[in-house]
Amino acid sequence: MWQKDPNIYYQDFIERIEAASYLFFVASAFIFASIFFFQVLRGAHYYERSERNRLYLLTARAARGDILDAYGKRMAGTMSEYGVVFYPFEQTKSDLDETIAKISSILRSPQSKIAAAVLGSIRSGRLAELAPSLSREQLFAIKEDQDSLPGISVTGISDRVYSDEQINSHLIGYIGEADTAFLEKTSHLGYRRGDIIGRAGLESLYDGYLRGDDGGWQIEVDVLGKQRRFLNYISPRKGYNIKLFIDGELQRTAYEAIAQTGRTGAAVAIEPSTGKVRLFVSVPGYRSSAAFSPFESTGKFWKDVLNDPAKPLLNRAASGLYPPGSVFKIATFVTALQKKVPPETTYFCGGKFDYGSRTFRCWKKEGHGRLDLAGALTNSCNVYFYNLGLRLGGEEILKTARAMQFGRATQVDFPHERSGSIPAKLPSHGGGESINVAIGQGAILVTPMQMAQIAAAVAVRGRVMKPIIAETASTRAGESILLNAPSKISEISLPDEVWDRLDSALASAVSDGTGRACRIDGVRVAGKTGTAQNPHGNDHAWFVCYASRAGTPASPEIALAVLVDTGGSGGAVAAPIARRILEKYFDLRPRPVAAVDYGD
Structure with missing residues (x-):
């Protein structure tokens, strides 16, 4: 019976080893190149993305700057409304029971309602709003008892207020939420979806000065997006005040x-x-404050002014x-x-x-x-x-x-x-x-x-x-x-x-x-x-x-x-x-x- 020459077997083995070595070399080069690209060339970028995925920022809007007349009288300003939220981090059962009882008493809200919101927050790992608006007495009561209310925090919501608003409406203008068309044109300027911007008048022209820098709460989240703990609070910075040559009187x-x-x-x-x-x-003029408000619907306002034969806009x-x-x-x-x-x-x-x-x-x-x-x-x-x-x-x-x-x-x-x-x-x-x-x-x-x-x-x-x-x-x-x-x-x-x-x-x-x-x-x-x-x-x-x-x-x-x-x-x-x-x-x-x- 005929047998293959041993040299042929050996040569075939060598060729297989060379092919495997070549493939191993190519694969290793690809892996090392990928590591170099992702860890060295793009390392900072992906580190920043991972940090953003790990950290969640609950935004606290910066108050817009005031608009003042020539004599310092405020023509447009910001009124802060305060609400209360619950943070579901590191709470014990005894803490929860005491917190629910105290906060329901301060808010004059049924304990069952507060308990449902708090427990739902713990299950979801997300913040829960307990009250959108606080009276002056409620605000002071929470602040006085803050140390015995773990997980409870007061948050601020800003509303724009105007003096003589109909008289000054065309000069000052009004604010509103940034729409898609605006964001497409201004994304390079740092505007984001949900931002409140000037939509008319001086509110619009000087928006870059007036809007300030937002702050908020940095919160750590897990891979499922659940909030785990509060890390830091960044104070928002109010925008610039704009002084005019206008005489309000x-x-x-x-x-x-x-x-x-x-x-x-x-x-x-x-x-x-x-x-x-x-x-x-x-x-x-028109009511500048009614053009946009976080506290009330503006649909009727816009319907009325658009249908007004006097054309107030x-x-x-x-x-x-x-x-x-x-x-x-x-x-x-x-x-x-x-x-x-x-x-x-x-x-x-x-x-x-x-x-x-x-x-x-x-x-x-x-x-x-x-x-x-x-x-x-x-x-x-x-x-x-x-x-x-x-x-x-x-x-x-x-x-x-x-x-x-x-x-x-x-x-x-x-x-x-x-x-x-x-x-x-x-x-x-x-x-x-x-x-x-x-x-x-x-x-x-x-x-x-x-x-x-x-x-x-x-x-x-x-x-x-x-x-x-x-x-x-x-x-x-x-x-x-x-x-x-x-x-x-x-x-x-x-x-x-x-x-x-x-x-x-x-x-x-x-x-x-x-x-x-x-x-x-x-x-x-x-x-x-x-x-x-x-x-x-x-x-x-x-x-x-x-x-x-x-x-x-x-x-x-x-x-x-x-x-x-x-x-x-x-x-x-x-x-x-x-x-x-x-x-x-x-x-x-x-x-x-x-x-x-x-x-x-």
Whole structure:
């Protein structure tokens, strides 16, 4: 019988050994590479993950910082509500019986109910909430007996509270829970699901300062996720307090004055030399505290405000767009002087102006008679400005308006400001468009914030300051961050003669013209009324002005824009509101004003 050569057997054995060795080497290399990768290169990462799996953080929300007015009065703050929880760690039977008896007595809750919650907590290895809200007496009783209540702890829940919340709602805004869309955009900033964030107004813009750093209880858990013992408590750190340039008392005065007309509207006031915003209100407001609360449902609130025909969520001060009406005559007046129209040029107003087949009317039906340029602005004569529109051309007026900041965002530190609009070019429909542009009608739209900035720029002869609302962010420890400082963003360059004539005409409009309802003893007010046509209803009432104490050489102290939505005549409705605001600002005793319509 034939037999295989022994050398062949040996060779086959060697080949098998080599193959096994190669496989062993590859497997060992793979194992060692994996160990090196997971233990050395990624060791820190997986150690951190294992620690997170071992440690559970029961979050204690940080209180949001306060929002304060210019005088330190709190406009938004945090109210702490206290509850009580049970920790199921290292409890003995005797401890439990005594704890249940004592805590049920303090909470005035049946022992059976407390016992069920406590025993359920022990079985599940999870914390149990025994009471979501404690009275002051209950809180003190637990604190006094804390040493004899093992496993019992008081927890804090923060609720946002607002002073004069409807008055300040559009300025301050409201808070709410971070939604998915927000988290996708801000995950790199440390926001997490369940975080409470600012959703509107300054609460939103300065959320990074206001929200603070959360703390909580570090709890050890086993592989099944059961909580085993309490390890550490990390104190939450309250957010920064934000101090504003806003005058809270001026806010209340303006809001109440507009609300008393029964109309919606807005008012904005700015210090001309610095850009500091002293007043920012929109009427009507809403209950900021009702927009989000950990203690009550907000469904009815949102249903009510969304269905309210007055649109209380619309911020008319920064986002409401309105035709400027006769306030725009300021730009037409400046254009006339720049184009060398002699100031003594006169036109006759008989109450109407015929152009082609159309008739354009003045607000004063019987007419103003013959007026010069200053008299036309003082008395807001439409017919005079119709003539100017044809003489100058609408394009030239719009060019001046753009240079004066009409149709441009103010750059105020406030979210969702709208810029308004100025036509890039007028349609070729003859002189009718120029006639409309000359009195601020047509496709021109502005916001009250924008009009306040323009009034402030006129007050300081063309220096356009950035409006600033928030001043500083500060902590209890005294750390302070300057958020905004006065800064010039542009310059309106006009000859001194133009500024002199414009200032004189605006002062005459208040002392002798359509703005007489804003005359104040001891205060020099220069302003312009406006009655803007509204295709959807009654005319809008405007009044813009700047003011200083009479006889003082300093530049004007305050610039103001008042809008009353569908309010009618600017002279009869908006100017008296401005007077009340200025009387409050200059700390003067309000005087009664007869309900007289001094005109457009």
